[in-house]
Amino acid sequence: MAGTTIWVLGDQLDPAGPAFDGHRRGEARILMVESDHAIRRLPFNRERRVLVIGAMRRFAEHLRADGWDVDHRTAATLAAGVLAHAQEHEPDRVVVAHPTSRSGLALIRRLARALPVPVEVRDPVGFITRPGELGEMLGTRQPRMATFYREMRLRLGLMVEADGSPVGGQWSFDQENRKPPPKSHDLGAPPLWLPAADDPLDVTLRAEFAGLPETGAGGERVMAATSAEAEAALDRFVTARLEGFGPHQDAMMNDDWAMSHAFLSGPLNLGLISPRRVADRAAEALDDGMPIASVEGFVRQVIGWREYVWGWYWRRPWRTANELGAEAPVPAALLGAPTRMRCVQVAMNGVEARGYTHHIQRLMVLGTLMLQRGTEPWRAMQWFRSAHVDASTWVMAPNVLGMALFADGGQMMSKPYAASGAYIKRMSNHCRSCPYNPAKATGENACPFTTLYWSFLDRHRERLARNPRMSLSLRNLDRRDDIAEIRLEAEVVGARLDTGDI
Ligand SMILES: Cc1cc2nc3c(=O)[nH]c(=O)nc-3n(C[C@H](O)[C@H](O)[C@H](O)COP(=O)(O)OP(=O)(O)OC[C@H]3O[C@@H](n4cnc5c(N)ncnc54)[C@H](O)[C@@H]3O)c2cc1C
Ligand code: SF4
Incomplete structure (x- = not known):
């Protein structure tokens, strides 16, 4: 079989993603590459490698069990893996979803020149908007999250009445959602969904990556690594924890590391669950009497802030942003x-x-x-990358450099x-x-x-x-x-x- 190669990047783990469109088992082969360079080069949080590589391996297994022919290989670099695959399998063409970073896009363009077959880049996985669409949506208006978010609600018809007004009478309930923590020891939210502490693949991966440059003591995966796990985490969040998310989303407590948060950034960023699915599921809870302030507060994070930040990643170069001339080291x-x-x-x-x-x-x-x-902003960016399991360049650049460090000058x-x-x-x-x-x-x-x-x-x-x-x-x-x-x-x-x- 020559046929098409569907190249799935590590953060595109959705079997219904755009790269799969129009392809059938038996006529296309899946390519997944674990790049040694990407895994080893930078210090990451120990649990990030466990989450990301674990999600890739589980996804490959899932596809195989579903009848797909999967070439899941390790290679020195991503490019080396793709070139070796092409030499071995001689596909007619390669289809890949739009990557989430500029460096990913540059790599795909380089490979497209190096490969003897066409490379087709489709829409990205894990987002509602396309790169560049933020600008198209807002035109010459000053980009502000509130405006973008309202347009997203209208476009998706999410929590919008027939006459185009917002359910609950206002677009944002932010004013009601800034409560300080209660006087109690912790928030008292029902427990979040967690995977089995002795998940065999997690245990294997921790041993496999021991000794690489890393932060954190690890040993506790708190985010879903398959679509089924992501659904379970979402269900637990919406049914048990969403109500408390609204009022206390900005609060912090000594003895409550989870508060009422959703712990969905990892699976969302890996493509294991879509932002549309997450927002729809939260909105459905309104029918069960969930307070609008909590639902709206959460939906705003997912289809508002997350998509806005994604749009901002593509709007400007971030690497050199340092409008305040900051030069100090990381504390x-x-x-x-x-x-x-x-x-x-x-x-x-x-x-x-x-x-x-x-x-x-x-x-x-x-x-x-x-x-x-x-x-210095880029050092802060590198620190954030090394600290968190859900770190991805597209989400950190605007959040760390734009939002937290004001390195874009506002x-x-x-x-x-x-x-x-x-x-x-x-x-x-x-x-x-x-x-x-x-x-x-x-x-x-x-x-x-x-x-x-x-x-x-x-x-x-x-x-x-x-x-x-x-x-x-x-x-x-x-x-x-x-x-x-x-x-x-x-x-x-x-x-x-x-x-x-x-
Ligand atoms: C300095 C800084 C660094 C950050 N680094 C990352 C990062 O590396 N990876 C990452 O995914 N998010 C990052 N964020 C955004 C946000 O803090 C995390 O998405 C969130 O804390 C993840 O936890 P949760 O899933 O429990 O989120 P919740 O608080 O339960 O929120 C629900 C969802 O909303 C989305 N969301 C909310 N706010 C944002 C935002 N500002 N940008 C993008 N998505 C948002 C996330 O998908 C999140 O899962 C960063 C924010 C700041 C200010
Ligand atoms: S350093 Fe101490 S006093 Fe200052 S904000 Fe933090 S916890 Fe409060």
Whole structure:
């Protein structure tokens, strides 16, 4: 059999994906390549390799059991794997879904020139919109998430009345969904779906990849690695945990690493479940009486933020983004040094144990710390890549560089996510068990976040003054009479963050 080769990349694990369209078992062969270079080159969270390679191997097995002829091979690089496959099997053509990164696209173009047969690139797997579509949808309008999200709801007819108005009377219930954590020990959400702790393939993979450059102590996979597992995780989330997601989606707690989050980013990013399916399933819960604020809050993440970020990845180059001229290293506490900062400790426990922190920890603890310290954006990006199991370039670039570090100078977000310890105090129970005082910017036990917040505003005052949304913060800065002390304290805090003595 020559026929077509359907080349499936590691984040395109959907047997109903565009590359499969029009092909039948027996007439097409599936190619999957495990690239040694991709697996070994960079430090990853230990559980990321377990999740991604495990998902690929399970997918190949699933296809075989379903009657497909699968060539699942290991090779030094992706390109070497594809070329060796082509030499061995001599396909008439190669079909592949659009990759999720610019480097992936460049590789496919190079291969298309090197191969003697046509290479057809189809729509991507795992997204509702195509690369470039964000621009088409918004035209000359200033790209803002709220506008994009409304258009997505209308386009999908999701939670929209017959007259085009939003179900529940408003497009966003964000104002109702920013509750601080309860006074209790933890949120009390029903447990999330988890795979069997002794899953044999996970155990094998942990042993196979031992010794590679890695972060985290591993040993706990918290995300689905097959479509069936993803369905189970989604079902558990919607039936048991979604209700609590809404009000507490921005809260953080010392003793609750999962809160009410969905743990679906991994399977979504691997193509194991589609964003449309996830959003539809959540919307169906309205019929069972699920509060609209919770459903809308979640749907906005999946078809709003996720697709918006995907669109932004393709809108500009990110590699060199550094509008604030940030040059500092990644804080030592994120690289293994112990820290007394409770909020950072709790987030780092999540990285260590399972390669997972939730959104507000990523944005307002890890991200804000690096923004205000002035960490060089690409180093921050590399750190995020090494820390989390769901790391993918397309999602990290806009989130880390655009949203958290303001390295695009405000193209994507209208203002930087700078914040003092007061924000973390309001939205978590961390500060109560922290030796630092979130109200203090200088002096004994001053909170590093608070010192760095004022110093950040002070350092970037000129640029921020052009932004009307920063005027209140800058007026508050002007009212401070201790800015000279803050500058000195910020120098000390910066040095202590670098050396890990904080
Ligand atoms: C600095 C920073 C780094 C991030 N790095 C990653 C990353 O490497 N991989 C990744 O998938 N997400 C990343 N995110 C987005 C978001 O934090 C994670 O998707 C989310 O925490 C994953 O956990 P969950 O599935 O339990 O999400 P939930 O809180 O339950 O949210 C549900 C789903 O909404 C989607 N979502 C929500 N917010 C975003 C967003 N801003 N961008 C994209 N999707 C979103 C995700 O698919 C997520 O699974 C990052 C955000 C920030 C601020
Ligand atoms: S006091 Fe400051 S460092 Fe400590 S937990 Fe609160 S915000 Fe974090």
